[in-house]
Amino acid sequence: MELSLATRTVAAHTVLEVAGEVDVYTAPKLRDRLTELLEAGTRALVIDLGRVEFLDSTGLGVLVGGLRKARNLGGSFGLVVGQESLLKVFRITALDQVLPLYPTIEAATGQSSDGGR
Amino acid sequence: MRLEFTPEPVYVRTARLVGVAVARRAGLPEERLDEVRLAIGEACGRAVTRHLRHNLRAPVLVEMRDENPYIVLVTDRAPDDAAADMEAEITVEASLALLSGLAEELQVMQAADGGGSVVRMSWTARPRRANR
Numbered sequence: 001m002e003l004s005l006a007t008r009t010v011a012a013h014t015v016l017e018v019a020g021e022v023d024v025y026t027a028p029k030l031r032d033r034l035t036e037l038l039e040a041g042t043r044a045l046v047i048d049l050g051r052v053e054f055l056d057s058t059g060l061g062v063l064v065g066g067l068r069k070a071r072n073l074g075g076s077f078g079l080v081v082g083q084e085s086l087l088k089v090f091r092i093t094a095l096d097q098v099l100p101l102y103p104t105i106e107a108a109t110g111q112s113s114d115g116g117r
Numbered sequence: 118m119r120l121e122f123t124p125e126p127v128y129v130r131t132a133r134l135v136g137v138a139v140a141r142r143a144g145l146p147e148e149r150l151d152e153v154r155l156a157i158g159e160a161c162g163r164a165v166t167r168h169l170r171h172n173l174r175a176p177v178l179v180e181m182r183d184e185n186p187y188i189v190l191v192t193d194r195a196p197d198d199a200a201a202d203m204e205a206e207i208t209v210e211a212s213l214a215l216l217s218g219l220a221e222e223l224q225v226m227q228a229a230d231g232g233g234s235v236v237r238m239s240w241t242a243r244p245r246r247a248n249r
Contacts, residue, residue, distance in 0.1 A: 024162035031204075056158050061207040085151055092215055092218035
């Protein structure tokens with residue numbers, strides 16, 4: 001399955017739902033969408049990776065790039081990750097120490113008492 | 118099994134699929150195939166990115182040996198250089214971390230001839246012993 005992207009609004013946050021495979025072929029599409037959202041004025045951004053089946057280092061680079069762009073603009077940036085296979089990718093690369101990871105959209109949008117991982 | 122492909126990102130997925138099929142033939146258990154898929158994708162993605170950065174159209178070569186241990190070699194023809202920007206730098210670092218973390222054995226070497234580099238990865242078919 002290739003990449004699909006959709007946005008919705010949850011508790012004053014823009015949630016970008018990512019599904020499919022984020023790899024060297026599809027990551028540029030994700031980068032373009034993140035840039036577009038930030039340039040359009042989005043300042044509270046949550047990336048929902050709940051339906052991502054595959055994530056490689058190119059995708060990780062794009063996510064870290066998105067975090068930096070969002071913070072430079074004074075915005076917030078969080079990732080929703082539930083799958084163990086994806087969490088392993090963040091742990092091996094130590095990017096779980098850099099990117100704010102949340103188990104649910106509620107936690108990422110501040111609607112529950114769960115903090116980041 | 119040898120696979121040569123044009124250095125285009127779209128073909129990395131095909132290389133992943135072939136790599137997993139050969140891993141299955143080599144006797145790797147199902148629970149290891151996700152890490153094989155990711156590692157082969159990383160090695161091939163790295164090779165494609167290196168070729169594209171230098172406008173090289175030479176093919177990327179993937180060699181897979183369906184024996185025990187399962188050995189995969191990915192050869193590119195690009196010279197070494199620094200990452201282009203912050204995002205590329207993160208990608209290069211994350212890629213090496215993933216390759217080291219996923220392959221049982223990993224070597225990144227200079228290619229013997231024609232320039233470029235070789236990523237050599239291996240996995241034994243024996244299932245991992247469960248932690249007690």
